[in-house]
Amino acid sequence: MKIFIEKNYTDLSKRVADIIESEMKEKSNLVLGLATGSTPIGTYEELIKRHKEEGLDFSKITTFNLDEYLGIPHDHVNSYHYFMEENFFKSINIDNDKINIPNGNPENAEEYCKAYDEKIENQGGIDVQILGIGENGHIAFNEPDDKLYLGTHVTDLTESTIKANSRFFDSIDDVPKKAITMGLGSIMKSKKILLLASGKNKANTIKKLLKDGVVSTHNPASLLLLHPDVTIILDEEAAEEYMK
Numbered sequence: 001m002k003i004f005i006e007k008n009y010t011d012l013s014k015r016v017a018d019i020i021e022s023e024m025k026e027k028s029n030l031v032l033g034l035a036t037g038s039t040p041i042g043t044y045e046e047l048i049k050r051h052k053e054e055g056l057d058f059s060k061i062t063t064f065n066l067d068e069y070l071g072i073p074h075d076h077v078n079s080y081h082y083f084m085e086e087n088f089f090k091s092i093n094i095d096n097d098k099i100n101i102p103n104g105n106p107e108n109a110e111e112y113c114k115a116y117d118e119k120i121e122n123q124g125g126i127d128v129q130i131l132g133i134g135e136n137g138h139i140a141f142n143e144p145d146d147k148l149y150l151g152t153h154v155t156d157l158t159e160s161t162i163k164a165n166s167r168f169f170d171s172i173d174d175v176p177k178k179a180i181t182m183g184l185g186s187i188m189k190s191k192k193i194l195l196l197a198s199g200k201n202k203a204n205t206i207k208k209l210l211k212d213g214v215v216s217t218h219n220p221a222s223l224l225l226l227h228p229d230v231t232i233i234l235d236e237e238a239a240e241e242y243m244k
């Protein structure tokens with residue numbers, strides 16, 4: 001496991017973009033796993049800048065997003081489809097046919113989830129997966145629980161996640177209560193994992209992850225510690241409690 005502690009969010013975003021850029025240069029048809037939430041926005045901005053200024057080429061890249069709210073229209077401002085389009089896809093030269101984001105309105109959720117995992121497998125798996133982390137240790141929408149699911153599945157969101165994500169909605173009542181998410185198994189199959197955390201509100205989450213020395217389904221991020229190629233990129237605020 002590698003840990004980078006960067007001075008601030010800008011440096012964190014540059015570090016993550018550096019890693020992705022070098023992977024893209026090694027493999028032009030990279031399969032990239034993408035995350036939403038506020039943490040990766042700076043990375044997307046940095047990659048857009050490199051596309052515009054240095055011609056970083058996304059035309060052969062395939063992407064798979066981690067999750068989507070269930071029952072939300074894809075053009076809704078809070079959908080992860082909308083988020084990805086606005087914060088990344090509309091500003092790079094990605095082939096729209098190579099973008100994969102879980103459908104928040106599947107006809108048959110079980111079949112759809114199975115097909116999503118098969119599609120990842122058929123692409124040869126995810127080469128590099130970007131991850132944020134919830135304050136409660138959730139990864140994508142794999143919430144702390146007695147058991148975790150391996151594959152893509154529909155899940156209930158916890159009260160704490162609904163509360164945390166309500167900052168993006170007009171009111172807490174508007175936050176969907178369910179989501180469709182890649183499972184920890186699908187995520188752990190990625191060849192390389194980049195876990196990002198920024199800001200004081202993640203300091204205890206990171207301390208718990210890196211100092212407890214425990215792997216538990218009640219802290220889903222802790223399973224990542226078993227992965228052979230995980231890089232954790234923090235800014236100083238997120239690393240504060242861990243460094244004490």
Ligand SMILES: N[C@@H]1[C@@H](O)[C@H](O)[C@@H](COP(=O)(O)O)O[C@@H]1O
Pocket residue numbers: 035036037038039040066067131132133134135138139140141161165
């Ligand atoms: N489903 C997403 C996660 O993928 C993300 O990691 C988490 C943290 O978000 P933020 O980066 O805004 O702290 O929020 C959401 O719940």
